[in-house]
Amino acid sequence: MQEYNIGTILAFAINAILIENIVLTQFMGCCPFFGVSKNSDTALGMGMAVTFIMGLSSIVTYGIYQLVLVPLKLEYLETIAFILVIASLVQLVEMALKKLVPALYNALGIYLPLITTNCAVLGICLTNIQNGYDFLSSFLSSIFTAIGFTLAIWIFSIVRTRMEETCDIPKAFQGFPIALITAALLSFGFMGFNGLTL
Amino acid sequence: MLIDVLKAFLALGIMGLIFGVALSIAGNVFYVQEDKRKEKVLAILPGANCGGCGYAGCSNYADAVIAGEAPCNKCLAAKSEGAAAIAELLGVDSVSVKPMVAHIRCHGSHEFANKKYIYYGMNDCLAASRLLGGYMTCQYGCLGFGNCVKKCPENAISIRNGVAVVDRDACIGCGLCLKACPKGVIELIPFDGAVFVDCSNKDRGSRTREACNIGCIGCKICEKSCPEGAIHLEGNVSLIDYEKCTGCGICAQNCPRKIIELN
Numbered sequence: 001m002q003e004y005n006i007g008t009i010l011a012f013a014i015n016a017i018l019i020e021n022i023v024l025t026q027f028m029g030c031c032p033f034f035g036v037s038k039n040s041d042t043a044l045g046m047g048m049a050v051t052f053i054m055g056l057s058s059i060v061t062y063g064i065y066q067l068v069l070v071p072l073k074l075e076y077l078e079t080i081a082f083i084l085v086i087a088s089l090v091q092l093v094e095m096a097l098k099k100l101v102p103a104l105y106n107a108l109g110i111y112l113p114l115i116t117t118n119c120a121v122l123g124i125c126l127t128n129i130q131n132g133y134d135f136l137s138s139f140l141s142s143i144f145t146a147i148g149f150t151l152a153i154w155i156f157s158i159v160r161t162r163m164e165e166t167c168d169i170p171k172a173f174q175g176f177p178i179a180l181i182t183a184a185l186l187s188f189g190f191m192g193f194n195g196l197t198l
Numbered sequence: 199m200l201i202d203v204l205k206a207f208l209a210l211g212i213m214g215l216i217f218g219v220a221l222s223i224a225g226n227v228f229y230v231q232e233d234k235r236k237e238k239v240l241a242i243l244p245g246a247n248c249g250g251c252g253y254a255g256c257s258n259y260a261d262a263v264i265a266g267e268a269p270c271n272k273c274l275a276a277k278s279e280g281a282a283a284i285a286e287l288l289g290v291d292s293v294s295v296k297p298m299v300a301h302i303r304c305h306g307s308h309e310f311a312n313k314k315y316i317y318y319g320m321n322d323c324l325a326a327s328r329l330l331g332g333y334m335t336c337q338y339g340c341l342g343f344g345n346c347v348k349k350c351p352e353n354a355i356s357i358r359n360g361v362a363v364v365d366r367d368a369c370i371g372c373g374l375c376l377k378a379c380p381k382g383v384i385e386l387i388p389f390d391g392a393v394f395v396d397c398s399n400k401d402r403g404s405r406t407r408e409a410c411n412i413g414c415i416g417c418k419i420c421e422k423s424c425p426e427g428a429i430h431l432e433g434n435v436s437l438i439d440y441e442k443c444t445g446c447g448i449c450a451q452n453c454p455r456k457i458i459e460l461n
Contacts, residue, residue, distance in 0.1 A: 064213075074209055081213060088217035092224050099228035165348070166320035 029120025047150025250372025392445025
């Protein structure tokens with residue numbers, strides 16, 4: 001993305017949220033997607049935590065990559081360096097939130113440690129570098145991707161509550177099997193967005 | 199070649215070192231002093247996070263007790279011993295807890311209660327109750343889809359033959375099931391209460407007879423026979439005043455419908 005105007009940003013957002021939805025088309029971040037989607041409140045909490053961390057880590061990893069790895073010609077270390085950075089960052093943010101913004105800590109607190117090693121967070125940072133995004137694009141792409149994640153996990157949690165509480169699911173399919181099938185169907189739905197031309 | 203390996207090694211090592219030092223510094227800067235008593239209070243509390251005390255969970259309640267905002271006997275699950283232990287720990291006056299237990303005021307299982315229609319739909323009490331007040335002829339009875347079972351933090355409620363049954367030993371008296379029940383058929387009664395009424399039908403006797411073989415018909419025999427005046431008819435259904443009840447069991451013996459149960 002070279003020039004920023006409402007049109008390009010909107011196209012960028014639709015691309016990141018719907019067409020290339022991180023969970024349902026790229027299959028990253030499946031662990032929290034299945035783990036904390038049992039009800040819509042926790043799903044939204046997780047989505048918020050992921051949005052927060054993705055935004056922050058895209059900024060920090062962009063800095064590390066451009067200021068440390070590129071000058072040293074160590075670009076091939078990006079994966080391992082980013083894991084290190086993100087894990088430390090989440091720890092740091094957790095401590096800072098606990099002290100400075102207890103309300104936000106109580107809202108996000110239990111989800112933050114879960115995403116220290118989340119592949120979606122790492123994945124989006126690596127994708128940003130691969131696509132050669134500049135600073136603002138990386139940040140926007142991370143935020144929009146995280147919104148896509150939130151949307152996916154939220155929809156999924158609603159479908160799941162409704163299904164598990166009200167349907168007669170055969171015993172063999174109860175719990176995770178039916179969740180996997182539901183996710184697959186939801187993923188089919190999102191693949192329909194592939195036809196959009198922007 | 200060796201230089202490259204060394205460079206990668208050093209770069210990551212230094213990065214790790216910097217992050218480590220930064221984290222340990224941040225750990226000191228952002229250190230939050232947690233009240234040491236909180237851990238002890240939490241150890242006394244059951245940790246079920248049922249919310250029966252009115253706080254979001256055991257942790258929030260512990261905070262409130264330590265801050266002196268809440269009395270130490272709010273936790274029904276910790277019982278009097280728990281309240282006494284917390285009071286001793288915090289050096290405040292001990293207040294005893296009256297242990298409560300949930301009781302389902304309906305025994306209208308499939309063999310006793312008649313049905314208005316055959317229900318096919320969501321396995322949910324609220325959903326079922328929206329269709330003409332439920333599929334039972336009795337407007338007041340348990341629908342048996344187990345909204346209370348889903349809410350119970352201690353798995354103390356089960357559905358037997360279409361009616362919810364409380365396991366009195368497992369129930370901690372948090373009252374979450376009361377809020378979950380769309381029919382309001384659950385009540386909290388003192389754990390040591392001697393007798394309890396197993397029906398909440400407020401219709402007149404003739405209508406109750408049509409609906410259910412074991413419904414309260416409002417005959418007032420219990421009210422008349424009680425030597426303590428502890429049982430009264432309210433809206434065509436018996437209600438026990440546990441303050442006055444001595445547990446003699448005369449009402450249970452005299453009830454023609456056998457819906458007053460002796461503990």
